[in-house]
Amino acid sequence: MSVTGLTDEAPVVRLRGIGKQFVGNPVLRDVDLDLYAGEVHALVGENGAGKSTLMKILAGVHQPDSGVIEVDGREMSFASPRAAQAAGISIVHQEFNLLGDRSVAENIYLGREPVRRGQVDRKRMEADTAGLLDWLGERGISPRTLVRRLPVAQQQVVEIVKALSTDARVLAMDEPTAALADHEVELLYDLVRRLRERGIAILYVSHRLREVFDLSQRITVLKDGELVTCRPTRELTSDQLVRHMVGRPLEALFPDRADPEAPGEVQLALRGAGNERVHDIDLELRAGEIVGLAGLQGAGRSAVARAISGVQPFTEGTVELGGAAVRIRSPRTAVRRGVAYVTEDRKGEGLALRQSVRDNALLVRRAAFGRRSLGRLDLAALLRSVTVLARSEDQEVRRLSGGNQQKVVLAKWLAVEPKVLVVDEPTRGIDVGAKQTVYELLRGLAREGVAILMISSELPELIGMSDRVIVMHDGRIAGALPAGPSEEAVMALATGHELEAA
Amino acid sequence: MSAATLVRTRPQWTRFATPAVSVYVALVLLLVVGSVLVGARGGMLLDQGGILNILTRSTALGLVAIGQTMVILTGKLDLSVAYLIGLCSLIGAETMAGDPGMILPAVLLTLACAAGVGLVNGLVVTKLKVNAFIATLGMALIIRGYLENAYTGPAGEVPRVFQHLGYDRIGPVPISALLMLALAALAWWFLTRTRGGYHLYAVGGDEEVARFSGIRTDRVVVLAHVLCSVAAGLAGLFLASRLGSGAPWVGTDAGYDLESIAAVVLGGTLLAGGRGGVAGTIGGVLILATLDTTFDDLGVTPFFKDVVRGAVLIAAVALYARRRGLR
Numbered sequence: 001m002s003v004t005g006l007t008d009e010a011p012v013v014r015l016r017g018i019g020k021q022f023v024g025n026p027v028l029r030d031v032d033l034d035l036y037a038g039e040v041h042a043l044v045g046e047n048g049a050g051k052s053t054l055m056k057i058l059a060g061v062h063q064p065d066s067g068v069i070e071v072d073g074r075e076m077s078f079a080s081p082r083a084a085q086a087a088g089i090s091i092v093h094q095e096f097n098l099l100g101d102r103s104v105a106e107n108i109y110l111g112r113e114p115v116r117r118g119q120v121d122r123k124r125m126e127a128d129t130a131g132l133l134d135w136l137g138e139r140g141i142s143p144r145t146l147v148r149r150l151p152v153a154q155q156q157v158v159e160i161v162k163a164l165s166t167d168a169r170v171l172a173m174d175e176p177t178a179a180l181a182d183h184e185v186e187l188l189y190d191l192v193r194r195l196r197e198r199g200i201a202i203l204y205v206s207h208r209l210r211e212v213f214d215l216s217q218r219i220t221v222l223k224d225g226e227l228v229t230c231r232p233t234r235e236l237t238s239d240q241l242v243r244h245m246v247g248r249p250l251e252a253l254f255p256d257r258a259d260p261e262a263p264g265e266v267q268l269a270l271r272g273a274g275n276e277r278v279h280d281i282d283l284e285l286r287a288g289e290i291v292g293l294a295g296l297q298g299a300g301r302s303a304v305a306r307a308i309s310g311v312q313p314f315t316e317g318t319v320e321l322g323g324a325a326v327r328i329r330s331p332r333t334a335v336r337r338g339v340a341y342v343t344e345d346r347k348g349e350g351l352a353l354r355q356s357v358r359d360n361a362l363l364v365r366r367a368a369f370g371r372r373s374l375g376r377l378d379l380a381a382l383l384r385s386v387t388v389l390a391r392s393e394d395q396e397v398r399r400l401s402g403g404n405q406q407k408v409v410l411a412k413w414l415a416v417e418p419k420v421l422v423v424d425e426p427t428r429g430i431d432v433g434a435k436q437t438v439y440e441l442l443r444g445l446a447r448e449g450v451a452i453l454m455i456s457s458e459l460p461e462l463i464g465m466s467d468r469v470i471v472m473h474d475g476r477i478a479g480a481l482p483a484g485p486s487e488e489a490v491m492a493l494a495t496g497h498e499l500e501a502a
Numbered sequence: 503m504s505a506a507t508l509v510r511t512r513p514q515w516t517r518f519a520t521p522a523v524s525v526y527v528a529l530v531l532l533l534v535v536g537s538v539l540v541g542a543r544g545g546m547l548l549d550q551g552g553i554l555n556i557l558t559r560s561t562a563l564g565l566v567a568i569g570q571t572m573v574i575l576t577g578k579l580d581l582s583v584a585y586l587i588g589l590c591s592l593i594g595a596e597t598m599a600g601d602p603g604m605i606l607p608a609v610l611l612t613l614a615c616a617a618g619v620g621l622v623n624g625l626v627v628t629k630l631k632v633n634a635f636i637a638t639l640g641m642a643l644i645i646r647g648y649l650e651n652a653y654t655g656p657a658g659e660v661p662r663v664f665q666h667l668g669y670d671r672i673g674p675v676p677i678s679a680l681l682m683l684a685l686a687a688l689a690w691w692f693l694t695r696t697r698g699g700y701h702l703y704a705v706g707g708d709e710e711v712a713r714f715s716g717i718r719t720d721r722v723v724v725l726a727h728v729l730c731s732v733a734a735g736l737a738g739l740f741l742a743s744r745l746g747s748g749a750p751w752v753g754t755d756a757g758y759d760l761e762s763i764a765a766v767v768l769g770g771t772l773l774a775g776g777r778g779g780v781a782g783t784i785g786g787v788l789i790l791a792t793l794d795t796t797f798d799d800l801g802v803t804p805f806f807k808d809v810v811r812g813a814v815l816i817a818a819v820a821l822y823a824r825r826r827g828l829r
Contacts, residue, residue, distance in 0.1 A: 082716065097714050099707035101777040110704055111715035119695045 010073055011036050012201045013058070013089065013170055018067035020053055027053050028225045030067070035170055035201040040192060042204045042216035042233070045245055046433045049222040051205050055172045058203065059091040060084030089170040090163035094178050096155055097162075100148030105129040107147055108162045132161050137194050153184035157191060164200075171195065172203040177211060178429050182297040182457060189215060207431055209238050210458075221245055238460075246432050253436045254464035255443040257290075257483055264288040265323070267451035268308070268339075268420045272317035277303035278475045281317070285420060285451040290442060292466030293455045294490050299472040301455045302344060305422045308453070309341035310334035322419065335368040340418035342409055344425040344455075346402070350409040353398035357383070357390045360397050360408050365415040377415060386411045387437055403434025410441060421445060424455045439465060459487045521770020521778065521822050525785035528818075532789060536796035545799050550674045552795060557679040559791035562587075562737045563761055564682045564784060567769075568689050569733025570762040571783045572726040575693070577706040577775025578627060578634035580727065582619065583734040583762060585645035587753025590616055590738025592649075595658025595748030602661040613735045619645075620731025624724030642759070649750040658748040668743035678740055685736070689729075689780045702726060706775025734758075764811075765790055768818050789814070 011034040020028040028050045035041055043051050056062045058069070060078030069076050071087045078084040081091070098107050105126045106113075114121040114128075129143035138157050147155055156176065163171055176192075177185050192215055195202060206212055212219060212233070219236060221228040221244040228244045236244075242253070264287025273281040278300040285291055295301045306312045308319070310328040318325050321337050328334045334341070343349040351360055361383060365373060379393070386407040390400055397408055406426065413421065423442065427435040442465065446452050456462040462469065469481040471493035478493040533548065540547040566583050573580045590612050597608035619641065626637040670677045693699035704712040705722045713719050734753075741752045753759075763773075769786030771778025790811065797807045 093714075097708075097711045099704055099711055099776065101707050101772075102703060106700065110712070111701070111717045113697050113700055115697060120697055120700060 009036065012072065014070040014073075015054075015058065016068050016070070018054065018057060018064045018069075020050075020057060020062060020064050026225055028057075028064075031222065031225075031227045033058075033203075033220055033230075035203060037169065037199045037201050038196050039218065040196055040202045040204050040216045042206065042212040042219045043222065044206070044209075044212055044219060044241065045222035045228075046431045049245075050225040051222055052174065053225075054222070055091065055174060055203060055205060058084070058170075059089055059172055061091075085166040085168070088166075088168050089172070090166055090168035092156075092160055092163045092171060092173045092176060094174040094176075096159050096179065098147045098155055098158060101146060103144050103146055104141060104150075104158050105143035107158055108132070108143075108165050110162075112166075128165070129161070132165055133157075135198070136161065136164075136191070138191075151184070152179055152181070153187045156180065156184075156188060160191065160195075168200070170201045170203070172205070174205050175207065175429065176204070177206065177208060185211070207429060208458075209241060212241070213238065223247070242432065246436075251464065253432070253439060254461075255440050258288050258446060258467050264449060264451070266320075267322060268453075269320040270308075270314075270317065271320070273307065273314040273319060274316040275303070275307055275312060275314050277312070278307065278472075279316075280476055281314075282477065283470060285453055287419070287449045287451050288446050289467040290446050290452040290454055290465055292462040292469040293453055293472065294459070294462055294469055295472035295478075295494050297457070299494065300475040301472055302424055303475070304472070305341060305424050305453065305455060308334070308420070308422055309339055311341070332368060335364060335416060338417075338419035340364075340413035340416060340421045342413060342421070342423040342426055344428065346405055346409060346428075350412075351397050351405060354396055356394045357388065357397055357400070357408055358393040361393075361411040361415060364412050368416060379415075382411050382415060383408075386414065386441055401430075401434070403430035403437070406430055406434065406438060407441075410438070414445070418450060420451045420453070422453045422455075425457065426454065427456070427458070427461065435461075459490060463487065463490070521825075522782035522785065524821075525769050525782050525789065525818075529785055529789050529792065532792050532796075536792060536799075540796060540799045543800065547796060547799060552799070553674040554671065554676065555795045555798075556788065556791045557674070557676055559794055560784075560787050561676065561679045561682045562740055562756070563758065563765060563790065564679075564686065564787045565733050565737035565740060566758045566762040567765040567783045567787050568682075568686055568780055569730035571689070571766050571769075571771055571778070571780050572693075572702065572733075573634070573730045574763070574766050574771050574773060575702050575706045575775055575778060576723050576726045577709070578723060578726065579638060579763065579773075580623065580730045580734075581635065581638040581759050582623065582641035582645060583730065583737075584753035584757065584759035585642050585649065586616060586619055586731060586734045587738040587741065587758055588649055588748075588750045589619075589645050590735040591742040591745070591752050592653065592657055592748030592750060594739045595660050595742045598658065598660055598664060600659040600661050602663045605661065605664055609739060612739055613732055616731045616735025616738070617728050620728035621724065623731065624727035627727065628720040628723050646754075653750040656745065656747040656749045658742075660742050660746050664743050665746055666743075668740060678743075683784070685733070686780050686784050693779055698722075698725065703776055706772075706777070708776070761790070764815050768815055770818075770822055772822075 013035040015031065015033040018028055018031045019026065031054060033054065043054065045051050053062060057064050060081045060083050063077070069078070076087055078087065108129050109125050114124050126143040133141055141150065141154055141157060147158060150158065177188060180188060192202060204216055216233045218230060219233050219241065220230040221241070223245065266284050267287050268285040270281045270283040281304060293301045293304065303312065307314045310331045310333055313329050319328060320326065326337060328337065347353060352363065358379060361379060365377065388407045388411065389404050397405055400408065426438050442452055454462065454465060463485060467483050469485055469490060471478045471481065471490055473494055473496045478496065481489055537547045546552065566587065570580060570583065593615055594608050594612040597611055598604045623638055623641055626632050627634045668678055693702065701712065701717045701722045704717055705719045709719050738753065742748050745752065765786040766783050767773055768789060769778065769782030771782060793811060793814065794807065
């Protein structure tokens with residue numbers, strides 16, 4: 001189904017002039033959106049641009065104040081998600097809505113179990129589930145398996161089948177890769193393509209530009225509740241897209257690099273360091289610089305970070321901090337020696353989600369240095385410096401946006417005034433505006449003399465931020481590159497290309 | 503490419519080693535060990551009297567624990583059952599007042615009162631959003647206050663016909679135990695075969711997910727509390743039939759509140775809800791009853807008995823947690 005062919009047929013869903021206010025604040029103004037069968041339509045924009053409101057209006061969660069929704073050319077209004085489902089529109093949530101201890105079939109028909117003679121008709125439920133899985137070409141999943149026994153990528157398949165089981169023809173997917181590891185993203189791509197082949201219209205909301213370009217046929221950009229543009233994907237470059245989203249080009253997101261003439265003292269030195277995951281790691285980190293650690297998934301980047309921060313310590317070689325050889329045996333010793341580690345898994349390892357912004361921000365300092373150390377700390381100033389947007393210091397962090405949660409994680413580590421800061425995927429799942437704030441924060445810290453080691457799977461980000469790039473391959477360092485290397489140079493080292501050539 | 507091979511595959515046998523199965527394996531082992539120990543002292547654990555003893559002990563606890571299973575599966579708790587049992591034994595016995603013609607009205611009245619208590623528990627938990635631990639603890643205190651004020655000891659009288667319910671048996675098997683098992687079967691059918699049961703598991707698994715899937719979660723929780731209280735009411739009636747009268751402390755003396763929770767958890771139901779079932783609970787009840795009977799036959803001091811029961815409970819839950827961790 002070609003993009004140009006789309007205009008010949010009628011859209012499945014047509015939104016016209018949608019407007020919505022929340023307590024007097026307009027969040028959407030006069031937005032149009034068409035969804036065609038067999039099309040992946042990406043919806044992008046910064047947080048607060050109105051993406052999720054638009055998606056929720058489509059799915060019947062919210063009702064628009066103005067504008068019309070047409071399905072198959074007939075004007076409709078959805079009083080509830082059920083009404084939208086009845087019209088064939090389903091939503092795939094960002095957080096999985098699945099019960100781990102129930103079977104695949106039980107999850108898919110949850111709340112709508114078929115009943116026969118007073119009993120749940122399990123046979124039919126399982127047969128229908130098998131039918132849906134088969135239709136999607138997913139043959140590896142049994143309807144009777146408990147969901148928690150499935151890998152995350154397959155759980156997402158279940159989530160999607162659950163959405164499809166109401167005879168959906170339109171799927172709204174909210175950040176579908178947020179919970180997936182890198183190698184699982186490919187499986188999702190494949191699934192989305194199959195959905196498209198089967199004539200499902202997909203509204204795809206994502207912060208990850210790469211996915212948007214890989215998957216979508218058209219892109220709608222929202223900014224401040226208004227439609228900026230709607231264009232075929234192939235007519236846009238990522239630079240143009242970012243400019244549409246934030247009003248400035250991609251490079252402008254990254255702050256200026258450190259002055260190459262003024263490298264500080266060596267704060268962290270690894271000499272021949274290794275453990276069961278990584279080997280022969282030689283690395284120097286100087287005050288004031290940001291060093292990017294690149295590599296493919298599983299190359300050992302996170303293992304190095306976890307070793308430096310004492311989570312899974314090095315067992316070979318030496319570690320020097322500030323010129324003195326040290327043994328870091330636990331996260332506690334690392335923290336007390338000035339090493340901070342912002343983990344990749346923000347919600348699982350970074351935050352106590354049900355605790356307040358204050359308690360999270362003070363967590364490490366309280367734990368590692370005791371209550372008496374708190375007197376000198378100006379928490380309000382610290383939170384202001386990372387620009388956390390929260391109602392108050394008492395707000396639970398789970399109520400914050402991803403970007404603000406990440407800022408709280410940073411505040412938590414800055415509270416201990418680290419000399420070495422290790423950040424693993426610091427901008428995963430947060431919007432462009434928050435990304436830029438994180439970039440500026442990191443650079444600002446470097447300027448104040450912190451040595452930063454940064455891991456990121458997004459190459460443009462890693463290259464744009466780093467003063468040097470160290471590339472890992474298969475548990476070892478494959479090479480080091482100066483500031484601003486090309487993506488090809490990084491990938492060549494990461495894939496072991498140059499090693500074999502040499 | 504290697505992603506598929508990285509997914510840990512479980513050995514086939516662990517698929518069948520669900521808590522419900524392991525608890526019966528443990529029961530059989532316990533019966534064997536108990537028989538050997540008692541046999542070494544010249545006694546016999548599983549003679550007519552022994553079986554009768556185990557089953558009789560299991561009946562009242564089984565009834566309460568079946569109800570408790572429902573509540574725990576939704577992720578709640580009921581701490582009011584022990585006092586409710588006392589109250590129900592009194593309502594039943596006083597209404598019957600020795601008149602066989604009053605048996606049916608008394609049973610209906612007792613169960614209606616029990617259901618009323620469960621309804622209040624459920625509404626306090628769902629509408630007032632009071633944690634079930636506190637809500638049912640409060641209900642327990644309220645009932646206790648009433649019992650302490652109104653009664654000093656046993657009251658009411660159960661007609662002889664009704665006493666047969668507690669004492670009649672077929673061989674070594676009491677009729678009442680069979681009725682308890684029948685109720686367990688009914689509860690099993692409800693949980694595994696009906697939408698109501700499915701939704702009970704869903705609410706316990708994740709209340710948000712259940713609500714987003716269109717389940718009226720409040721109703722499910724209220725229903726679980728009502729079923730639990732009715733089951734406690736049945737236990738109260740059974741104990742009245744054994745005693746011949748109602749007694750205010752018949753539930754608390756045996757500690758049916760914590761005992762029932764212990765049996766449910768021992769049977770492999772997750773205290774957080776969403777996983778487990780009645781079959782395991784009955785296994786847990788039988789294990790506790792067998793432990794008691796064995797220790798009685800061995801003449802062990804009650805203190806040591808409690809130590810062993812506590813250790814068994816903790817060990818069992820630790821085992822389930824470990825196995826769950828391994829997936």
